[in-house]
Amino acid sequence: MKRLIFFLSILLITNVLYAKKTTEVLVEPPNWWVGMENTDLQLLVYCKDIAATEVKIESNLVELKAVNKVENPNYLFLDLVVKKDAVAGSFDILFYTGKKLTAKYTYELKNKTVRKRGFSSADAVYLLMPDRFANGDTTNDSKTEVLEKVDRTNPDGRHGGDIKGVVDNIDYIKDLGFTAIWANPFLENNSEKYSYHGYGITDFYKVDPRYGTNDDYKNLSAQCHTKNMKIIIDMVFNHCGINHWWIKDLPEKSWLNNDETYLTNFRGEAVVDPYVSDYDINKMVSGWFVPGMPDLNQNNQYLANYLIQNSLWWIEFASLDGIRMDTQPYSFKDFMAIWAKRVHLEYPDLTLLGETWLQQVPFTAYFQKNSPVSGDYNSGLDCVTDFPLYYAIKDAVNEEESWTNGLLRLYYIMAQDFLYSDASQNVIFADNHDLIRFYSAIGDNYDKYKMGIGYLLTTRGTPVIYYGTEILMTGYEHLGHGNIRKDFPGGWLSDPNNAFTKTGRTGAQDSAYQFVKTILNWRKTCEPITEGKFIHFIPENNVYVYFRYTDNKAVMVLMNNNNNEARTVDCTKFNEILKNYTSGKEIVTNTEIKKLDKIDISKKSIMIIELTK
Numbered sequence: 001m002k003r004l005i006f007f008l009s010i011l012l013i014t015n016v017l018y019a020k021k022t023t024e025v026l027v028e029p030p031n032w033w034v035g036m037e038n039t040d041l042q043l044l045v046y047c048k049d050i051a052a053t054e055v056k057i058e059s060n061l062v063e064l065k066a067v068n069k070v071e072n073p074n075y076l077f078l079d080l081v082v083k084k085d086a087v088a089g090s091f092d093i094l095f096y097t098g099k100k101l102t103a104k105y106t107y108e109l110k111n112k113t114v115r116k117r118g119f120s121s122a123d124a125v126y127l128l129m130p131d132r133f134a135n136g137d138t139t140n141d142s143k144t145e146v147l148e149k150v151d152r153t154n155p156d157g158r159h160g161g162d163i164k165g166v167v168d169n170i171d172y173i174k175d176l177g178f179t180a181i182w183a184n185p186f187l188e189n190n191s192e193k194y195s196y197h198g199y200g201i202t203d204f205y206k207v208d209p210r211y212g213t214n215d216d217y218k219n220l221s222a223q224c225h226t227k228n229m230k231i232i233i234d235m236v237f238n239h240c241g242i243n244h245w246w247i248k249d250l251p252e253k254s255w256l257n258n259d260e261t262y263l264t265n266f267r268g269e270a271v272v273d274p275y276v277s278d279y280d281i282n283k284m285v286s287g288w289f290v291p292g293m294p295d296l297n298q299n300n301q302y303l304a305n306y307l308i309q310n311s312l313w314w315i316e317f318a319s320l321d322g323i324r325m326d327t328q329p330y331s332f333k334d335f336m337a338i339w340a341k342r343v344h345l346e347y348p349d350l351t352l353l354g355e356t357w358l359q360q361v362p363f364t365a366y367f368q369k370n371s372p373v374s375g376d377y378n379s380g381l382d383c384v385t386d387f388p389l390y391y392a393i394k395d396a397v398n399e400e401e402s403w404t405n406g407l408l409r410l411y412y413i414m415a416q417d418f419l420y421s422d423a424s425q426n427v428i429f430a431d432n433h434d435l436i437r438f439y440s441a442i443g444d445n446y447d448k449y450k451m452g453i454g455y456l457l458t459t460r461g462t463p464v465i466y467y468g469t470e471i472l473m474t475g476y477e478h479l480g481h482g483n484i485r486k487d488f489p490g491g492w493l494s495d496p497n498n499a500f501t502k503t504g505r506t507g508a509q510d511s512a513y514q515f516v517k518t519i520l521n522w523r524k525t526c527e528p529i530t531e532g533k534f535i536h537f538i539p540e541n542n543v544y545v546y547f548r549y550t551d552n553k554a555v556m557v558l559m560n561n562n563n564n565e566a567r568t569v570d571c572t573k574f575n576e577i578l579k580n581y582t583s584g585k586e587i588v589t590n591t592e593i594k595k596l597d598k599i600d601i602s603k604k605s606i607m608i609i610e611l612t613k
Contacts, residue, residue: 023047023103025095028205028306029313034061034086035112036312037345042305043093044251045076045105050095053102059091061109070302075251077302082109117321118349118382119180119230121424121462122530124520126178128467129433130186130211131158131196134165134491134500143209147192147243150210152492155482158196163212163220165491170223172500176470176513177520180230182324184433186211190243191292197433197481198234199326200241200293204310214317221318230321232353233314237307237339238330239293247294254300260291268329268358272366285332298335308342315347328354328367328384333377340369340380353427354381357434361388365419368426373419386426386461389413393430393455394441397448397561407544407561410455414536414546417460424534428461430469437468437475437484444474446508447604450515451559454588454606457519458548458557460534470516471499471509515588519608522587526610528555537574543567543601547577554581556609560601569599581611 025047032041041062051073057064057080066079078093088111095103119125135141141160142149151157166183173181185198188208194200198208207214221231240247246255264287270280288295298304314320323343328336340352356367366374368384392409399405404412417423430452431438442448449472456463467473468488475484490498498504505513523529528548532555536546542561547554554577560567571578584593587608593599601607 023095025050025103025105027093027105027107029309030205031108031110032082032313033112033316034082034088034109036082038342039082039084041080041082042302042309043078043080043107044302044306045078045093046074047095047103049073050076050103053095053097056094056096057091061086061089061091068302071252072250074249077251077305112316113319115319116349117315117347118351119232119322119462120351121460123179123230123462124177124457124523125180125182125232125427125462125464126173126176126467127182127184127429127432127464128166128488129161129184129196129485130163130166130198131161132485132487132491133161133467134169134488135160135162135493136164136166136168137162137212140210140212146190146208146210148190148195152487155480155486156194156196158210159487159492160210161487161491162210163207163216167220167223169491169500170227170229174227174229176517177524178229178465179524180232180321181224182232182322182464183234185234185236185326186217189241191241194292195241197485199236200239201236202241202244204240204306205313218318221320225319231318232322232324232351233318233320234324234326235311235314236326237296237298237336238327239289239295242292242294244294251302252300254297255303257286257295257297258288260288260294263287263291264289264295264330268356269360269363271329271333272363285330289327289330296331298332304335304338308339311339311343312346315343315350320350322351322353324353324355325381326355328356328379328381329358333379337378337380344380351382352380353383353385354379356384357387359387359391361413361416361419364388365421368421370421371419372421383425383427383462386428388416389426389428389459389461390430390435393452394438396455397442397451401539401542401561406542407539407559410459410544411536411539414459414534424460426461427464428456428459429464429466430456431466431484432464433466433485434477434481435484436477437466437473439469439472440474440476444472445604446472446512449512451561451604451606453516454519454608455557455559457516457523458529458555458608459546460548465516470513471505472512518588522610526553526555528553535577541567543569545569545574547574549577554611556584556607556611558599558601558607558609560603560605562603564603566600566602569601571596571599578611581613584609584611 028044051069055067063081068077090108093105150160152159186207187201188203188206189195189200190202207217224231265283270276270284356364358364367379369380392413396409490500532548532550544559578596
């Protein structure tokens, strides 16, 4: 026994001494998977003077094809090929200085999962801002390793919401009728201030510790899937945070575009403009978004591979269903098309959504895959954010009717759907984390609210509801982003009211909640809404009528935009649809519509009628 103890002691001392002789290296991606369609893998290796070492890998799982040195001697980029017959396992990456082993990294390959992914117009998406939704774990509010601590008194500060807060309230989201969750970025944003929004990433492979851990995010995804819901990650390729660990020690000068004195012009239309000047396009795609967000140069081949592999890593690690790509037109468009192609090679049914914040339909349509207006360019994006429709919804319910205003705005936007390759996949919304709250935009008018939200949940496209819109949360963008990103009431134990519960909502809030819940839960199984076609009729007398229909089922929607008058609508002109139906039921009020020859609709209101034969 004594001899065994002595032997183990010697072994322990030897291992400690050996560990001290080797140097810790950072490798990204930190692991990979066998079974990928593309067997190439490029590893970023970071360590002091790592370029002076000789790299050796002896494994039957991978082949080391090339060791790439760059301007900075603290980096290597290793080109590996994962063998087609490789199985899950590990191998060592050895770094030698002469005959001396100076560093070692044990790299793991796991089995790629196979499952159905993606979201579509059959889904309804709940968008939330993690820091402002719910604080499920107060112990992670102000971690020692982060620069900005929690301060709920600061509208632009950290408030403490986290992943556990989302998990704790999944049932609230599911019961409302949502089938997918999109959360603003969870990744580390370690900046001194204004870090809560998530778009200044300082580590592309690490969840911000104030939200939890990588495994916590994986658990959120698993919880969603257990409840038959989907998870959409928010990614950022155009820029990173000023405190990202590369920024202090860049691999190459070309890793970034320009410097913080050269700002973008925010003119996404320049990417599409056939007459654009070099000056304007360069300002758009090579300028920094803001001084604290360095602009990434996706034309650098190593950065390009890094970003693509980062997407694939998170898809596999967290079992994702979709990616929402922030500021899609601001990155180099040819690279973004390559990214989409690589992602779809590995995950053909995963949905790629691009944030295309553009004012007009042609500019927006350009960025959807197979676009009829993009010429030889193909973005590869399954869907785009329909900002033109957003502006139309807000204005339609606010304006007096004219030849082009009021409900005619909805008509004209929809009449341009021929410019999209598939407008039914557009992601549609009435507000989001960058926009004035919908209830504020319509002057806190509940009738307008029901018209706008009712339209959003029944027209073509995949609807997104911003957290709190279902309980009439307010906020003005011109008062600062903190004003449109207020804490969800009840997400913190100290909150006086808990709007996650009926007793914690005011009467008006609960009416809005029930309105949204009724439509969403009906929508789930209504084939004309989830997969049907769209037909509409030019608005007359401030009344807009449209139908969603399949071969055997149909839904009729009427909107009366008159401020003071009800309308009796003569339905004979809708005979091309109504000839197949005899009656219907208004789904919000559960009212029977016994005849379809004439329908009475109240002032400033919407009716959603499920037709019956």
